[in-house]
Amino acid sequence: MKFRAKIVDGACLNHFTRISNMIAKLAKTCTLRISPDKLNFILCDKLANGGVSMWCELEQENFFNEFQMEGVSAENNEIYLELTSENLSRALKTAQNARALKIKLTNKHFPCLTVSVELLSMSSSSRIVTHDIPIKVIPRKLWKDLQEPVVPDADVGYFVIWLCESCYPWSFFSFCLPFLRLCKILNLQVIEANLDGELNLKIETELVCVTTHFKDLGNPPLASESTHEDRNVEHVAEVHIDIRKLLQFLAGQQVNPTKALCNIVNNKMVHFDLLHEDVSLQYFIPALS
Known part of the structure; x- marks a missing residue:
């Protein structure tokens, strides 16, 4: 070698x-x-x-x-x-x-x-x-x-950023990071989304529920558009994850992507796919059992 x-x-x-x-x-x-x-x-x-x-x-x-x-x-x-x-x-x-x-x-x-x-x-x-x-x-x-991880068919996928170089990078994640740091002591994070352009970040306890709402997000093209069309756009896919793992991912970013996707596999994982002209990063966070 x-x-x-x-x-x-x-x-x-x-x-x-x-x-x-x-x-x-x-x-x-x-x-x-x-x-x-x-x-x-x-x-x-x-x-x-x-x-x-x-x-x-x-x-x-x-x-x-x-x-x-x-x-x-x-x-x-x-x-x-x-x-x-x-x-x-x-x-x-x-x-x-x-x-x-x-x-x-x-x-x-x-x-x-x-x-x-x-x-x-x-x-x-x-x-x-x-x-x-x-x-x-x-x-x-x-x-x-x-080998490269196999990405299961996502129940919901969204562009969370797709910007030109002159746009402010990481708008979605820049907004999320302070919110997640505030709630990290709770450890549990719920990410839920539907096919109607809505995505929510949610923290729930017996005493309080805090939710950040995102609307009018774009759906990336799926491998099977016919399957996508048969689904109820209001059906909610969600995944419960360890908030510390999401924080580690967001806080670790050093490269500003021009496109980033968030794919949710219901009750299984959340998959982030960050794309730049000369580098790509895929990050998989599993659901809590």
């Missing part, structure tokens, strides 16, 4: 750093999947056991000026590495205003992802800062558990 990549464009480097910071906020450890044309950051906790799942995908050509890799074999030209997300984030934080960033797979008494940052000193000469990040190489037999 071999892997080496290089970024020299400052905007690409800053964008990659923001993505790494986001991953560190969403997952303590993650899997880095390296393929010839993509990088994926993966978290695959079992939804059935109450864990969240994450699938973040980057097109390598949009970030790296140089990119070379050889997988475990010609037939399985991929590499799967387990690493502590914060270690990568800390290494990339030293790359602000860097001339170049190099990442490569090395073996220094133990497998490492070596991050080399070329910095410009006051005397205009270069100096190199190197970080060796310990990793675990995931064997081929375990790859089947690290």
